[in-house]
Structure formats: structure tokens, C-alpha cells
Amino acid sequence: MSDDLYDEHILDHFESPYHKGRLEHPTIAHEDKNPLCGDEVHLELLVDEQNRVKEAWFDGHGCAISQAAASILTQQIEGKSIDELKEFTAPQMLDLLKVRLTASRQKCGLLSFKILKTMIYTLDEGKSKS
Amino acid sequence: MFNMTAPLTAPAYDVTAIRQDFPILSKPLPNGARLVYLDNGATAQKPRQVIAKVVECLENYTSNVHRGIHALGDRVTTEMEAARETVRTFLGAAETEEIVFTSGTTMSINLVAHAWGRKFLQAGDEIVLNEMEHHANFVPWQQVALERGAILKFIPLTADGRLDLTALDDVLSDRTKLVAVTGLSNVLGTVNPIQEITAKAHARGALVLVDGAQSVPHMATDVRALDIDFLAFSGHKIYGPTGIGILYGKRRVLESMNPFLCGGNMIRRVRKESSEFADLPSRFEAGTLPITEAIGLGAAIDYVQSLGLDAIAAHEDALMRQAYSQLAQIPGLRIVGPGPDARGAIVSFTVEGVHPHDMAELLDRKGVAVRAGHHCTMPLHDWLKVPATTRASFAAYNTPAEVDALCEAIRYARKVFRLS
Numbered sequence: 001m002s003d004d005l006y007d008e009h010i011l012d013h014f015e016s017p018y019h020k021g022r023l024e025h026p027t028i029a030h031e032d033k034n035p036l037c038g039d040e041v042h043l044e045l046l047v048d049e050q051n052r053v054k055e056a057w058f059d060g061h062g063c064a065i066s067q068a069a070a071s072i073l074t075q076q077i078e079g080k081s082i083d084e085l086k087e088f089t090a091p092q093m094l095d096l097l098k099v100r101l102t103a104s105r106q107k108c109g110l111l112s113f114k115i116l117k118t119m120i121y122t123l124d125e126g127k128s129k130s
Numbered sequence: 131m132f133n134m135t136a137p138l139t140a141p142a143y144d145v146t147a148i149r150q151d152f153p154i155l156s157k158p159l160p161n162g163a164r165l166v167y168l169d170n171g172a173t174a175q176k177p178r179q180v181i182a183k184v185v186e187c188l189e190n191y192t193s194n195v196h197r198g199i200h201a202l203g204d205r206v207t208t209e210m211e212a213a214r215e216t217v218r219t220f221l222g223a224a225e226t227e228e229i230v231f232t233s234g235t236t237m238s239i240n241l242v243a244h245a246w247g248r249k250f251l252q253a254g255d256e257i258v259l260n261e262m263e264h265h266a267n268f269v270p271w272q273q274v275a276l277e278r279g280a281i282l283k284f285i286p287l288t289a290d291g292r293l294d295l296t297a298l299d300d301v302l303s304d305r306t307k308l309v310a311v312t313g314l315s316n317v318l319g320t321v322n323p324i325q326e327i328t329a330k331a332h333a334r335g336a337l338v339l340v341d342g343a344q345s346v347p348h349m350a351t352d353v354r355a356l357d358i359d360f361l362a363f364s365g366h367k368i369y370g371p372t373g374i375g376i377l378y379g380k381r382r383v384l385e386s387m388n389p390f391l392c393g394g395n396m397i398r399r400v401r402k403e404s405s406e407f408a409d410l411p412s413r414f415e416a417g418t419l420p421i422t423e424a425i426g427l428g429a430a431i432d433y434v435q436s437l438g439l440d441a442i443a444a445h446e447d448a449l450m451r452q453a454y455s456q457l458a459q460i461p462g463l464r465i466v467g468p469g470p471d472a473r474g475a476i477v478s479f480t481v482e483g484v485h486p487h488d489m490a491e492l493l494d495r496k497g498v499a500v501r502a503g504h505h506c507t508m509p510l511h512d513w514l515k516v517p518a519t520t521r522a523s524f525a526a527y528n529t530p531a532e533v534d535a536l537c538e539a540i541r542y543a544r545k546v547f548r549l550s
Binding site for chain 1: 485488491511547
């Protein structure tokens with residue numbers, strides 16, 4: 001865990017994000033903003049028949065923390081099953097960032113995580129209705 | 131116009147001595163850095179004169195006002211009414227009864243939107259706003275317009291972020307009931323020509339409300355010379371406590387309005403079926419006021435006047451001009467808003483490649499406190515086509531060396547982001 005918010009890990013993801021862009025036919029897409037600093041993240045998942053995340057992409061703009069976190073998240077969740085992602089917790093997400101965030105910056109670091117959790121909830125809702 | 135009794139040689143502006151009045155400025159930050167406080171647009175630091183007055187009040191005459199028939203109640207009422215009189219003189223208002231204590235600018239504007247707007251606005255009436263307004267001078271009008279079926283109209287902005295007054299004649303109409311405008315934009319720094327606006331609005335029979343949150347602490351505001359109908363401002367941005375603000379209103383306008391909040395202090399006679407409301411200003415001061423804070427605000431205005439508001443303004447203008455020219459030299463930095471001649475002591479900017487939130491965090495490491503975000507002006511940021519900006523705002527105690535520190539810290543932030 002680094003004390004420097006802007007260490008190489010964060011800046012590398014910010015400058016060269018993993019899977020930044022959009023899917024042609026996402027299984028599910030959702031977006032949210034952080035009104036505090038105007039971060040915006042749009043997250044898209046392609047879920048296969050085994051209920052695994054085949055691809056995860058994000059789009060958006062905002063501070064380095066929010067955008068690097070979205071990049072790290074998409075990289076981490078590919079190949080994971082939806083059930084596995086249900087067990088994915090906020091502290092685990094913060095660990096993946098490898099930097100210590102103050103309370104106010106945790107909103108930036110957890111924005112994409114929050115979107116992912118909303119998506120999983122929406123997927124479940126859809127299933128229980130159908 | 132006035133009887134000028136200023137001494138022939140005004141005392142020089144001694145910023146070193148002024149800084150000693152503010153205990154917080156000499157205290158190191160948790161990371162050991164020296165505080166460079168450039169977030170004065172959010173709130174100003176407090177001088178020991180204000181702190182001492184607040185302590186004096188709490189320790190010596192804590193009591194409720196206009197109630198206790200005892201020595202403490204007498205003393206606190208005298209002190210609070212003296213603060214009200216200080217505000218009246220400061221604003222050049224005709225009568226002390228025109229000065230209403232509120233909790234701040236937001237409450238003052240909401241008071242007018244409810245007590246005046248809901249009573250007098252009819253369907254089809256027009257309220258004139260503009261895109262540089264703070265949400266506090268935007269959303270109350272939007273909401274009361276929705277409720278009453280009134281229409282919002284907007285004075286367009288020029289490309290450099292000033293009100294386009296050539297369009298004002300077209301925007302105003304005989305249906306215009308109110309023009310709500312800021313004295314000084316909290317993001318662009320634009321100083322608005324209030325006198326011209328009140329003259330044109332009054333010619334169409336409309337009232338003018340000025341949001342003075344940013345302007346009142348930094349430039350002389352004479353409500354009669356400017357012919358302002360309503361003026362709102364907050365204590366905490368003028369070196370006073372939080373939780374206290376002022377609504378100035380012309381007597382005949384305030385008297386035409388219904389109460390906003392109902393309860394104690396605002397009534398003359400209550401019967402089971404109906405009530406008679408108190409005279410000004412009590413009619414708009416329901417419940418126990420922030421008494422200590424009101425007295426603290428009086429001390430804050432006394433402090434400002436001891437330095438001289440014009441001297442403060444000249445000092446801040448020099449800092450703004452220095453910042454404007456030094457910031458413009460930083461690669462990728464774009465200042466929003468007009469040039470220095472139409473600007474108060476606020477400079478907001480973006481730096482290509484560094485999001486404002488990251489900028490503020492990195493400046494904080496160097497002890498430089500600024501604000502980053504949309505500054506409660508989302509319509510303005512839509513107009514600017516940026517999600518957020520970083521804002522440096524100056525006050526009486528800031529120094530040229532602090533402007534240098536700001537610029538140095540921005541260069542450091544660019545370095546962290548591998549931009550130089």
C-alpha cells in the first residue's frame with residue numbers, strides 16, 4: 001500500500017487505460033457520477049452463458065483516481081463469474097488500487113465499483129422477474 | 131456625494147501586521163507545510179478580533195434577545211442590535227429595520243423566493259437569471275417558477291464570461307418581476323455592473339436581488355447608490371462566523387411580503403384562529419437567531435472597516451493581477467472568465483492533463499488550499515464545457531509570495547503527472 005496517491009500504478013492506468021471504450025452489444029451497461037468532482041464512469045459488461053464476465057469496458061472522464069480505478073476494475077473482473085463478483089467487496093477494490101485514499105477520495109476510487117454492484121443487482125432483478 | 135473625512139495620508143496597507151490578526155495563518159499544517167490559504171471564496175479565516183468578540187459574548191452575556199427582563203438579556207440585545215446597526219452603516223441602508231438576520235446567503239435568497247415569490251409571482255411572469263449564478267441564486271428561482279408557472283429568462287454571457295448587457299433590453303419585458311444577479315461570480319470572478327442592471331430593471335418595473343456572497347466582502351456595496359431592492363450575503367466569507375447572514379430589503383418591499391418561517395419573535399398577537407405579524411425586521415426572524423454569530427459578524431465588519439474596504443480591495447486586486455499574469459505562463463493552463471479589468475479577486479482555471487480534483491490534492495501537499503469542482507455552478511460549467519475547475523480566491527491577508535507558491539505548486543503537480 002503506497003502513501004503516494006499518484007504512484008506509477010495509478011498514473012499508468014490513467015494514461016494508458018485497459019479497455020477504455022465501448023462494446024457493440026453489451027449484456028449490461030450502467031453509468032454514474034461523483035458530483036463532488038464531476039467524475040463520470042460508464043461501465044459495460046459482456047456476460048457469457050456460463051454467467052461469466054467475458055469482457056468489461058469503461059468510458060468516462062474525471063480525476064486520475066476515478067479513471068485509473070475504472071481501468072483496474074475492468075482488468076480485474078474479466079473472467080470472473082457474477083457469483084464471484086457478488087463477493088467482491090469495497091475494501092478489496094481499495095486494495096487493488098494499492099494507494100491509501102482519504103475519505104473524500106474514496107468516492108472517486110469506488111465509483112466504478114459502485115456501478116458494478118448496481119449492475120449485478122440489476123442482472124439479478126432481471127432474472128427474478130423473467 | 132459624501133463628506134470625506136479620511137485623513138490626508140492613509141496608513142500604508144501592512145499585510146504582515148494583518149496576518150498576525152489571524153491565528154490560523156501561523157499554524158503549520160498536519161504535514162508540516164505552511165498554510166497558503168487561497169480558498170477564501172469558500173470561507174474566510176477569522177481574525178482574533180472576531181474570535182475574542184464571540185468568546186466575550188459566550189462568557190459574559192449568553193442569553194436570549196428581546197426576551198429576558200434581566201441584565202444579561204439586556205446586554206445581549208444591545209450588542210446584537212449594535213451589530214445590526216453596523217451592518218446598516220456598512221451597506222449604506224436607510225433604516226436598521228431593513229437589515230434581516232438570516233443563516234446565510236442561501237437562506238436570505240430562499241426567504242425572498244418564498245415570502246416574495248410565492249406571494250407575487252403569477253403564471254407567465256418572468257424572472258431574469260444568467261448562467262453564472264451560484265445554485266443558491268438559481269435553484270430557488272427555478273423552483274418557485276415551476277410552482278407559480280413563471281418563466282425563467284437568461285441574460286446571455288459574452289465569450290469571456292461577462293453579462294452581455296446589450297441583450298438586457300431584449301431579455302427584460304413588462305412581465306419581468308425580478309432580476310437575480312451575482313455581484314461577483316464565484317467562479318469567473320466577473321464583477322457585474324449592478325447599477326446599470328437596477329436602472330434598466332426598474333424602468334420595466336422589476337425588482338433586483340443581488341447575491342453579494344462574493345462581492346460584499348471584497349468591494350464597497352452601497353445599496354442606496356446602487357438602488358438594490360434585495361441584497362444577500364454571508365457572515366463567514368467576510369471574516370465572521372458561519373451560520374449568520376444578512377438579507378437587506380427596501381422597507382416598502384419587505385413590508386409587502388408575508389413571513390417565510392413562522393414561530394416565536396415574528397408575531398405581534400396570536401389568537402386561536404389567526405395571527406398578526408410583527409414589524410420589520412422581526413417578521414422575518416422567527417425563532418432564536420444565531421445571536422453570538424450576529425454579534426461576531428458585527429465585529430468582523432468593524433475589523434474590515436478598520437483596514438478599509440477600499441484598501442483591502444486594492445490589495446486583492448494587485449494579487450489577482452499578479453496571479454492572472456503568472457498563471458497564464460504555465461503550459462496548458464487556461465483561465466476562465468474575463469481579463470483583470472472586469473474581475474474581482476478570484477481566478478479559476480483548468481490545466482490540461484491534470485483534473486482539478488487531482489490538482490487540488492497535489493496543491494494541498496504543498497500547503498496551498500484551493501477549491502476544485504463545479505463550485506455549485508453546474509449551469510456555468512455546462513456553458514464552459516468543462517466538468518470542473520480549480521479556483522484560487524484571495525483575501526485581505528494574502529501576499530505576493532503566496533501567489534508565487536500557488537504557481538510553483540501547480541508546476542509541481544504537472545511534474546507529478548509527468549507533463550514536464
